[in-house]
Amino acid sequence: MTMLTHDMNVRRLRSGLLIAVASATSFGLAGSLARGLMDAGWSAAAAVAVRVLVAAVVLLPIAVIQLRGEWQLLRRNAGLITAYGFLAVAGTQLAYFNAVRHMEVGVALLIEYTAPIAVIGWLWVRHRERPGITTVAGGLIGITGLILVIDLRSGLAASWVGIVWALAAMIGAAAYFVLSAQGDGTLPGTVLAAGGLLIGGLALLVAGAAGLVPLRFATNPVVFQDFTVTWWLPVLALGTVTAAFAYVSGIAATRLLGSRLASFVALFEVLAALSFAWVLLGEAPRLIQLLGGALILVGVVVVRRGELATADRQAQERAEISVAAAGTAEPSR
Template sequence: MHTCSARSSLGLPLALVSAFAFGGSGVAAKPLIEAGLSPLQVVWVRMAGSALVLLPVTVRHRGLLRRQPWLLLGFGLLGVTLVQVSYFFAISRVPVAIAMLLEYLGPSLLLAYVRFVQRRPITRAAALGALTATLGLALVVEVWTGLGGLDPVGVLFGLGAACAQVGYFVISEKAGRSAVANPAERIDPVALSGFGLLIGALVVTPLAQPWTLPWHVLGGEAAMGSRHVPALALALWMVLVSTVVAYLCGVASVSRLSAPVASVIAFLEAVVATLLSWFLLGEHLSTPQLLGGGLVLVGAFVAQTSRKVETTTVVASGAEPVPGPAPADEARGETTDETTDETAGETAGEAASH
C-alpha cells in the first residue's frame, strides 16, 4: 500500500516535468529558425538527435519492425513527422502560443472525423466542447480583424498540425485495441517514440538536406527576446529535454497516475508554452486571444474526456502527441476497470508528440 502511494506521488512531478519540457520545444526552436536554420532543418536536428539518444531502445525492440511495420510507418509519418513539421513551420510565422493553440483543435477535429466520416454518435457534451474550441479559435486568430495581422500561411500550418494529430489519434486507437485484444502485442511506448523519431528523421533528411545545414549557426548565438544565448544550448535543450526527457517522464507518469489525472496535466503544456514565449520571446497575446486560448483548452478538454454514445475513441492531447492516456478498451465500447484503461493508455499513447 505504501509502495503504491509512493508511486502515485511520484507520478505528479514526473507529469509536470513532461508538460514543462514539451511546452519548451517551440520556445527553443523559434530562435534557431530566426538565427538562420529552416524549420525543416530544426525538425531534422530534433528528430535525428533524439532518435540517436533513443537508439539503444529501438535496437532492443527491433522485433517491432517485423510485427508492426505499417503501424510504425504510419505513426512516424503522421504522429511525428507531419505534426512536428507543421508545428515548426507555424511557429516560424506566428507566435508559439497561437501555433500550439491551433494544434489543440486536434481533439475537436477528431470528433468531426468520428461523427461525419465514421458516422459514429457523439455526446452533446463532446459536441459542445468542439463548438467551444472553435469559438476560442475565432478569438485567438481575431477573425473580426482579418486574422489580427497573423500570417495566414502560419495559421494554415497550425491547423495542419491539428489535422496530422487526427491521424495520430486513429493510429493510437488501433494500437490500443490490438493491445487489449492481445496483451502480447503491447508496444513499449518509449520504443514507439524511438521508431517514430527515427522514421521521421529518415523521411525529412532529403527535404532538410542536413549536408547543407549552416552548422556555424549552432556555433554562434541566437536571439531569445532581448537576450542572446548559445544556439547549441537551445538545440541540446530541444533534443535532450523537450524530446527525450519529456517522453521518458511522460511514459513514467502515465504508469503512476490515473488516466484522467494524466490527461488534465497534459493540458499544462499549452500554458507552459504561452508563459515561456511571453517571458522569453516577448510574444504577448491580447486579451481576446488569451480568452480564446482558454476556450480552446476547455473545449479540447471536454471534447477529449466526454464519452460518446455507445463508444469512445482514443484521444490524446498536446502540441505533439504525448505518452498520455488513451483508453483503447473504451474505443471498443467496453467497460473495464481503471487498471486496464491505464495499461491500454500507455500502449496507445505516443511512446510521441507533440
C-alpha cells in the same frame, strides 16, 4: 464491481490528464527555443530535423532495452512505426512550415489545431464512436478559446496553397493522436516514439537534400530576452525535453485517455507556448488571449466529464450484459 470499475476509470483519467498536460507543456517550449535558433541563423527545417534526431538518439538505447530482444515486435508494427514517423512527425512539421511560407503563422496554427474535430470525425466514421453532447460542447468551448488565444484580428489573409498545406498539417496532427492510441499493447511507447522520430528525422534530411525545405545550420550564440546561451543548449533542450520526453509522454497519455480526449488536452500546448514566449522572448499575452486560455481549460474539463460519463455508461452496459448472460446460462451436467 461497478464501483471498482468507476474508481479504476477515475485513476486512469487522472494519470492520463497529468501526463498529457506535461506532454503539451513540453511541446509548447519548442516554439520559443526554435525561434531563438532561427534568430541565430538556423532555418526552421534544420531546427526540426536536429530536434527529432537528437530525440531519437536519446530514446534508442531505452527502446532497445524495452524490446528485450523481441525484434519481431518491430516487424509486426513496422507499418505503425513508419506511418507515425512520416505522418505524425515529418509530415506534420513539413506541412506546417510550408503553410507559414504562404500565410500568417497564427492562421496556419488555427487550422492545424482543428485536429481534435478531425479526430472526433475519424472515430465516428471509422469506428462508429459517436461523441456525446457533453464532449461536443467541450470541444466547441475549447476551439473557441483557441481562436481567442491566437487572436486573429488581421483576418484570414492566406493563399489557397497555404490553406491546403495547413490542412495537411491538421491531418498530420490528427494522425499523431490516432496512431499514438493504436497497437496491440505489446509495442512499448518508447519504441514507437524512437522509431517514429528516427524515420521522421531522416525524412526531413532527405527533404532538405532534395530542396523541398531549406536546411541551414549555424553556431552563433542564441539570444533570448534576458540571457544568451551557446547554440547547443537550445538544441539539447529541443531534442530531450520538447521531443523525446514530449512524444513518449504524449503516447502514454493517449493510450490512457484515448485519442479523442488526448487531442483536446493537447490544446494546452498553445497556452504553454504563449507562456514560454512571454518568459523567453518577451511576448506578453493580451487580455483576450488570457480569456481564451481560460476557455481552453473549461473545454478540457467538460470533455473530461463527457468521456468519464461515456466510460461509466459503457462499463455499466457491459456489466449488465454479463449478469444477463450468467443468469440465462444453463448449469453444466
